[in-house]
Amino acid sequence: MNTLCIVGLGMIGGSLAGALKQANFPGKIVALVRSEATGVRGLELGLIDAFSVNAADVICDADVVMLAVPMLSMREQMQLIKEHLKPAAIVTDAGSVKAPFIKDARDVFGDLSRVVPGHPIAGREKTGVDAADASLYQNRRVLLTPLPETDAAATATVQQLWELVGAEVEVLGPEQHDRVLAATSHLPHVLAFALVDTLATQQEAEEIFRYAAGGFRDFTRIASSDAIMWRDVCLTNREAILESMDNLDAHLKQLRHAIDISDGEAIEATFVRARKARDANT
Ligand SMILES: NC(=O)c1ccc[n+]([C@@H]2O[C@H](COP(=O)([O-])OP(=O)(O)OC[C@H]3O[C@@H](n4cnc5c(N)ncnc54)[C@H](O)[C@@H]3O)[C@@H](O)[C@H]2O)c1
């Protein structure tokens, strides 16, 4: 691969660029950006070799194009790049939800043989190019959800790109990906946002936040995440997130009932099960 073009040089795209530079990626890294300021910052930070706000300038030489914009901006970016892509170019992405990305790609490109949907299971609550972290993907998983028609060589190229930055690549079906991530990533984010918003809008909010300590910080770090990115995740993975929320709702109701009737045994059993599950899986 000679040239990688990152579309959307934010935290995720910028981290990939920085990690590739650190790993002595031999090719050129260019970026398609919305604002000149982002591109200039990318150059200053040594993440990229060149940038443009025009797709025509940076897409035509790219062997791999990595889409790293919020989920509901993916389709527009695909439309922008489509006419400039080299015939053999591979299009991949870092979006948090896979089935809608695949639908957008099918609608826009038709042929999906050179499209490799992907998702790094690594991130932060910070956004923008200045939040780029070259070590972000080290020893973290990246899930690829290729389709039956995806060219195996294209998948292998994307896999090599992620392995170069220290990630471990696994392959999963897109629907399973979206169900699993709804439970492990999307539900916790919705919960953290909802918890902080509940506290912020209730009486004594000032005291509540003043006396919040480690437990609150651990539980709510992700409530500082980007509202647009998470709005888009909720809107594109709606059904799986609703199912996860309903599951939790039923569980919370049981726990509420146990607390209501002072059923110490049931409360303790829930906490013991949860602790065991977490300790065995983290
Ligand atoms: N934040 C995380 O922890 C995380 C982890 C894994 C995957 N992702 C996914 O990666 C993608 C990027 O997220 P991020 O955290 O880097 O966000 P970010 O806000 O840091 O970066 C997004 C980039 O896309 C650009 N952008 C935003 N809206 C756009 C639009 N309408 N048109 C063109 N460009 C636009 C922004 O200018 C920015 O450069 C998202 O799809 C997100 O779901 C995020």
Ligand SMILES: O=C(O)C(=O)C[C@]1(C(=O)O)C=C[C@@H](O)C=C1
């Ligand atoms: O660590 C964080 O701040 C993250 O939000 C990372 C995280 C997650 O673990 O839920 C968020 C979204 C993703 O698509 C993948 C990873």
